[in-house]
Amino acid sequence: MTAPAARPSRRRITIGKLLVTPAVLAVLLLTLYLWITHVRLDSIERNSLQGSQVRLYLWQQIELTAVSTFFVLVIALPLGILLSRRFARPAAPFAVALANLGQATPAIGLLALLTFWLGIGARTALVGMVAYAVLPVLSNTMAGLRAIDPAMLEAAKGIGMSPLGVLGRVELPLAVPLILAGVRTALILNVGTGTLAAFAGGGGLGNLITAGITTQRTRVLIVGAVLTVCLALLVDWLASLAEVELSPRGLEVRQ
Amino acid sequence: MAETTAVTATTGVTGATIELEGLSKRYPGSPQPAVDSVSMEIGAGETVILVGPSGCGKSTTLRMINRLIEPTSGRIRINGEDVTDIDPVKLRRRIGYAIQSSGLFPHLTVAQNIAQVPKMIGWGKQRIKDRVEEMLDLVGLDPREFHDRYPRRLSGGQQQRVGVARALAADPPVLLMDEPFGAVDPITRDHLQDELIRLQHELHKTIVFVTHDFDEAIKLGDRIAVLREQSHIAQFDTPEAILTNPADDFVSGFVGAGAALKRLNLTRVRDVGIADFPSATVDEPLQAILAGLRHGGVNELLLLDRRGRPYKWLRRGDLMRARGTLARAGTLVTHTVSRDATLRDALEAVLTDSGGRAAVTGRRGEYVGVVDMETLMDSVHQMLEADRLTALEHQEELLEHERATRPRDGEPQ
């Protein structure tokens, strides 16, 4: 078997990936803006769609997503690493069972229950969002670490790496693709539960959608929904770029 | 022990001595130990092969040397220093380790893989860079081509070479190899084995090599330890000795058939007696050649060309029919054997030549002598006898050593 020749390092983020999604989003947003500003709004709609109001909701949504993602990473990654260590093996089935339970719980129900316990507000929403998104990151981290070829780990130990060195230099880099996939899923979930934060008094674009439904004003509803969709697609796009950029080069599997 | 290698001024050997004393490994829950009290002394710069059937514990024994598996009892000494209890991570950085699947990290380039241990020890950037190039050269890979490649773009043989380069990068005095050539095709394996021999000639590391292939063991080893179940040593001796005088049925079963022929592979023509043969050169006049034949009392001579290289075999009958010129007389020499050839090659040449002898040539192809069946058989018999005696001696020594180190009755194990 002859070795395939070494290809010159390809740019992994192609122009297409870089431009298509933002372009589509920009067009979408522009269309929305032009439509809303040129259509005649009644007083209720004008009230709900005040520029400052919308901007506030948007900002709250972004904040909620960012902060909750941060906490999810801080909690789930170390926990995932810990639970995949040999000494934690007996605890693993409990973690899995808990995870399954978490998966089965509806987000809205969780958020609502939390308001009884923690009151209304952004903090409650954050706790709910973090709890909901920890699962995919945790399970993917554990799965990624478990999937590493034991021969690789033995080779690493054999050449003299300390256990911490093995974790940092071999295990984590090799598990990155799966971990990043989990993070990406968590991010999407976060945007989703973030829209429900409105029900917990946490603010965000969910309020616009709710307003649209309760006042029966379709236009308000559309603005809220479209903005949320654009935000979600933007976050997903950024996450996909990070996924490509951060995955170790040598691991690329030819699809 | 100094961080760098221990170079002995006299021999240029960079390897370290290894002493295994009563090394055992017991796993909880199994009645028999996986490895039962292995004791061995390995000299500096020596290549020792651990060979045995699957499950005999040879890999376990190997991995106790760098304490990937911690021994349940026994001691390990490297260059006299007891390393059984020191920090295993630090120990492993001083020992090279190459395994069957090469264990290259797929997310790092070839250069980054090789640079792992030097980086961990704390070498400077430039020193590491130079060393990586040196190592790639050493294992026969063009640095320019392979420096930035990823392991999945390498063939099996190339991956193994990088694995060896990585093991040797920090210049350890000891190299442990666990069936490193097991996963490649036979042709590549052959090349890799030759490379290892070449490397050893240059570096003189102490190598402990595990394999289940006895032919590989004979080819590579200075000494071979044939292991039984639980790594009990059946015989620990040179390849020649084991081939000629297997200690018992187990060992001879392992050696397989054709031990004597395999033995022939281990000696070179220059090590045995080369007979002289009457010869003459083309320049000499015909009469002188005839006279030489008559005086020599033989029926044949070897004609050399102007540069002294074997040209034709001439029999007395050929000369009679020569009628003045040697142009068409005699049989051309087709098979010659150099002094570096193995006795097996010599035997092959002697068998295929119609006259039952083969001309031996020196470095530039010039005639130095002749081997024939008689001299070959004489030399081989002498050789085999000497080997047998050596083997018996060593077997005695081994038994004595075992008696001495085996715990006496009543003493705790």
Added chain:
Amino acid sequence: MDFWDYVSSRREQLLNDTYQHASAVFQCMVVAALLGVGIGALTYRSDRAGRAATLVTGTILTIPSYALLGLLIPVVGLGVPPTVTALVLYALLPIVRNSLVGLRGVDPALVDAARGIGMTGTARLLRVELPIAWPAILAGIRVSTQMSMGILAIAAYASGPGLGNEIFSGIAGLGSANALNEVLAGTLGIVVLALLFDAALVLLGRVTVSRGIRG
């Protein structure tokens, strides 16, 4: 009021809601499974078609469910239509993706063997590839089912059926005596349903996955 007292007093309504929740999820999952496997079966042989299918269904999944509902309401109104549409759309991706991976992941040697004995493409699909891909497809159906349970809860806000109505009642009546009980009843009900459905699917797997490829 104590939680259990609440449950027994509102037993009939709760059971009704539970039944509606379960029935809605069940029906939507059947539709989604048929559609999803169908899309997978139509596109798995082509690289591009498969990628397009994954892209479209994946984009749908990126959209937060509440937003999607919001977009559907102007189009199909309130109540059951947006609920069912949203549920089916969301359930598609995991099933489509797993169908593609499962069907494409069949050992090429097996495909070759099937062709070698003279099977047509359709026969191959039905007799070889689908049965082998079934465990993966089932895994996708399980994920979708769990998701659907949660999404249906949200759809209650748009007058959809199911236990979500309990939850939103509780939210709306925040501060009142029964608010917590309502939310708790709704949430627990959904959790129990989700676990039950999951167990049922695992059982289905045990029964339908050929012993030769189990585990």
